[in-house]
Amino acid sequence: MSFTGKATYSAGSGLPELAEDVSDVIGIVSPFETPLLDYLGDPRREAMGTVHEWIEDALLPNFDHLNQTVFVPDPETATSLTVDNGSRFRIGDLVRPDGWSEVMLVTNVVGSMLTVVRGYGGTPNATLEDNLRLIIIGNAALEGAEAPTARFTNRARKQNYTQIFTASVWVSGSMQAARAHGVEDEADYQKQERLRELIRDLENTVINGVAPASDQQGSSTVRRTMNGIVPSIATNRFAPGQGGLPDGGGTSGAVLTEELLNAALQRVWEQSNGPIDTIVMNGAQKRMLNEFLGSQRSFGPDDDSFRNLVNVYESDFGVCRVVLSRWAPADTVILLDSSRVQVMPLSGRSFHYKPLAATGDSVRGQLVGEYTLEFKNENAHGLIGGLSVTGD
Secondary structure, three states, rough: OOHHHHHHHHHOOOOOOOOOOOOOOOOOOOOOHHHHHHOOOOOOEEOOOOEEEEOOOOOOOEEEOOOOOOOOOOOOOOOOEEEOHHHHHHOEEEEEOOOOOOOOEEEEEOOEEEEEEEOHHHOOOOOOOOOOEEEEEEEEOOOOOOOOOOOOOOOEEEEEOOOEEEEEEEEEHHHHHOOOOOOOOHHHHHHHHHHHHHHHHHHHHHOOOOOOOOOOOOOOOOOOOOOHHHHHHHOEEEOOOOOOOOOOEEEEEEEOOHHHHHHHHHHOOOOOOOOOEEEEEEEEHHHHHHHHHHOOOOOOOOOOOOOOOOOEEEOOOEEEEEOOOOOOOOOOOOOOOOEEEEEEEOOOOOOOOOOOOOOOOOOEEEEEEEEEEEOOOOHOOOOOOOEEEOOO
């Protein structure tokens, strides 16, 4: 026989007699993870001013480039050479054109003009050309000679600016007192949500932030912003098919390949004493990196899982931890020496909550933090841009 007693479906319109059954767990789908900040970890010290400065130095360069299009009598035998920076050379230097086995002996230096002995030691002559790299092997001093003229480099002072990140919390007295599903303290819940947003924005700014062209310290009308990693890299900005790098080979743009990545890592290694140890990329490029394993995969008859993941990339030019960050530009791969990168707060200004005076029947406060990026030796890092985001 059918049920004739009281049932939930007969409890009236909108079920006013029944208690609501609502889970106490609130689901959040918005991305707020910060993998790069997590990887870099806590800074070794705090910034002490809104303009944060550090000092960089470099050894005397042991290379230069030819700046000459006409060679007399010809590129194989010319002994008068014009270079970009004559001050890098001394009489007695042994010089090798990059890519050739010839060694030349410098016998005179006047301004940017070198006089050399070609084919020194019986080495075969090279065919010189404009912009050819000349590598200074070393200097041969005369026995009993006076000390050479002192040469030195000037240390350079670099800087970045602190940027203020802030958000407000404002909850009415009634909302704070009312019982809410999944929330015991509304003001505390709002603090957590705004803090997640601020830390997310900090990582995005560390990667992509740009300082204003003028009044970088800020003013009553100019907001102070910091330079991020991508705008800070100037020397090693690579594009597929340019500067001797492979062109990729995709039908809709240059595709990240192992050959291309290794070529960029080598270029950075050639001018830095610290290897690249971190590769930061978005999802599109991470998929291409994972495909490096495509031809190497093998599976047995009992295998029931498919693995397509590269967390560490090891090459002759560095063992690199791969950091997947959704805030990295989709067409870009960032190559970092993490020992030269710090995200630091202004002293006493890490993210914190400041209660504000209530105006009326409410709870008010402000979350605030002030941070900067210390990015030492920008030529120790690299960037590959202009890559395809579709992978074909």
